[in-house]
Amino acid sequence: QELGVARVGGQEDGGREGCSPGFQVKRYQLAFTGSFQKGQALIQVEFDDCAGNEDVQFEVSDPSFFVDGDLNLVPRQDVLRSQPVLSIHGLSAHADDTAQVEVTGLPAQSPHTLRGVLGVGQTLPFRSKRALLIPPMIVTENQRAPFPRKIGKVISTERLGSHIFRLTGPGADQDPKGLFTIDIDTGEVSVSRSLDREAIDSYQLEVSTTDFAGNLVEGPALLLITVIDQNDNRPIFKEQSYTGEVLEGSPTGTTVMTMTALDADDPGTDNAALRYNIVRQSPDKPSPNMFYIDAERGDIVTVISNKLLDRETLPTTTYELEIVAKDMSGSEVGLTGTATATITITDKNDHAPEFTHTLFEARVFEGSTGVVVNLTVDDRDDPDTGAWRAIYSIIKGDPTLSFKIQTNPDNNEGMLSVSKPLDYEAKAPHTLLIKVENEDALVPDVGYGPSSTATVHIAVLDVNEGPVFFPDPLIVSRMENIPIGSFVASLNATDPDILQIQSIRYAVLRDPAGWLSVSPVTGTVNTSGSLDRESPYVHDNKYTAVFIATDNGSPPATGTGTLVIHLEDYNDNAPYVVPSIARVCEDAHDMNVAIVGGRDKDLAPNAAPFKIELGKQLGLDKTWKVTRVNSTHSQVMLLQPLKMANYQLPLLITDSGVPPLSNNTEIKVQVCVCKKNKMHCSSGPSHRATLFLLFLILMFLLFASPVIFPARCSVGFPSLVLSNTLSSALSCSFTLFSSFFF
Secondary structure (H helix, E strand, C coil): CCCCEEEECCCCCCCCCCCCCEECCCEEEEECCCCECCCCCCEECCEECCCCCCCCEEEECCCCEEECCCCEEEECCCECCCCCEEEEEEECCCCEEEEEEEEECCCCCCCCCHHHHHCCCCCCCCCCCECEECCCEEEECCCCCCCCEEEEECEECCCCCCCEEEEECECCCECCCCCEEECCCCCEEEECCCCCCCCCCEEEEEEEEECCCCCEEEEEEEEEEEEECCCCCCCEECCCEEEEEEECCCCCCCEEEECCEECCCCCCCHHHCCEEEEEEEECCCCCCCCEEECCCCCEEEECCCCCCCCCCCCCCCEEEEEEEEECHHHCCCCCEEEEEEEEEEECCCCCCCEECCCEEEEEEECCCCEEEEEECEECCCCCCCCCCCEEEEEEECCCCCCEEEEECCCCCCEEEEECCCCCCCCCCEEEEEEEEEECCCCCCCCCCCHHHEEEEEEEEECCCCCCEECCCCEEEEEECCCCCCCEEEECCEECCCCCCCCCEEEEEEECCCCCEEECCCCCEEEECCCCCCCCCCCECCEEEEEEEEEECCCCCCEEEEEEEEEEECCCCCCCEEECCEEEEECCCCCCCEEEEEEECCCCCCCCCCCEEEECCCCCHHHHEEEEECCCCEEEEEECCCCCCEEEEEEEEEECCCCCCCEEEEEEEEEEEEEECCEEECCCCCEEECCCHHHHHHHHHHHHHCCEEEECCCCCCCCCEEEECCHHHHHHHHHHHHHHHHC
């Protein structure tokens, strides 16, 4: 045989939490295919008393079946015919429940059965009804075996033995079937199993009598069976945890909340008459009886005085009460249910919010929108209440409605943002006056003071990316040639993203001479090479380097800043003469001069005035003369006529530094033939004016022996004369020296 089993109309318990004691599935289906064999497990019921199923007893409405230890429905013997509905009653110390098994596939009744013989369901000819005496019957719920139990008797006016009793309706031949039966001969009514008033509190059945042919003799008449309540249900609170609030300083007797429990027993009896009581208060300070509960209504009211109900002085702002509801009007035999009530002492708005600063400052790039500054306030009222939550408003300084301010619900700060893009060129700074208030009104004796307003200065910055250097450029002054490693400057870069906490690292972006290094963390700039004011990388005594600052945003943003070092001069450069080539005419006279000047890479006072003089060589002052024109220039004058040629003239130039620096240098002097305002100069190599050795040789020859000289000291030598005089010899010898060597 194959048995078809199905569960109908139930839900399985998902776990121990929220477990409902009893059958987890209330209805089952069992397919009948001819017979049920002894010892065969037909179905397995699902029963859980939520306490381990210890000492659970099961009773089946048909004694031919029982439930074994594995919760299987098992026939005690071979069963050839079964009732269409089997009831299974499960009972333990923690659960008392009933399930139904519907047997399907039962064979149709034979026409030779009693129903067929009696003609039940056939259309009968009309006959008058006779009276039946049917007293009301009562049954106490939760009765225990043995069953069936007699509960009353229907009396017929007909002669006994000439008819049979029939019982119909819900509880008899209709669902729930089989609860009540009637003795067909005596009319005694019996209950077949325990009833539950909370499921069905009364049954309305019909009783009639028929003859053996099935013809109606008496009735049908109404039979009312009432189920009497037992105190088998504990009070159950609608919620396990209740929460309530009471405002600090509330007067004694203020209602905080109402606790409500339900009892499934008969509300017209003491079984459902509930009484409430507070059994525990935590904490129990300043008094263990701060609250009272109305025993009948469940209203919790304050007992503590309004002065002691002070949120700022109480040890806690939250109190937990354990509430017990007991039926039987609170008598000792009553069943109980428990719940907790959490009462929060709420705050009055007796503290106005105050700004943490009287002045807030912010910077915003032109053309941008969004939050520019967060305004912080202090409020001593209870956080996350209307007395603490802040409402901000702009009361002055925003005629164009370019700003808006909202409250950050997470931290109660005021988020001031730009709602319309600002124009840097139109108006760079904005000054706003902000007011803060609470959602709830202040108590009458408290008002908003000066600390409830704050000023916000907003600087509108030109559009720039990344960190911003300030000042930019950074200008410092340093002496050139300071030791390597010397401090130069401290860079200061700030990130315009003021709502983000970011770190900044510095690096050198452009250092043309490679003189500088920077600390990536502090921005301190030191020298890594010698600073040279005269370097080609220095312009107008200023050396310019560019640094980059990078924040740690995602992606990182960068900004650049310029460092301008004004280099102070140190006398480390000797002066020099310009131009390097000068021209004079071959004839010696006062106007026949060349102008030369001094130059020095250093600055005053390490440069001009310059002293320019002839080199320290004998005899130069016989042909040349240098005189000062001004602090920077001198003139070179030809004293003796020279033939057209190029000459290298040694000069000594000295600056005015302390100590002064000198430079021995040479200039090229072109002695030219001057005619009609035109100068005809030699393109040949230069003769050095430093032929002092040859001059000495010539002097030796003059003094050692008579020398034959031209009669006229001229280049042409027309005649020779003997000259012994020293003066004439010197004159002519110098002339000849100059003619031959210059």
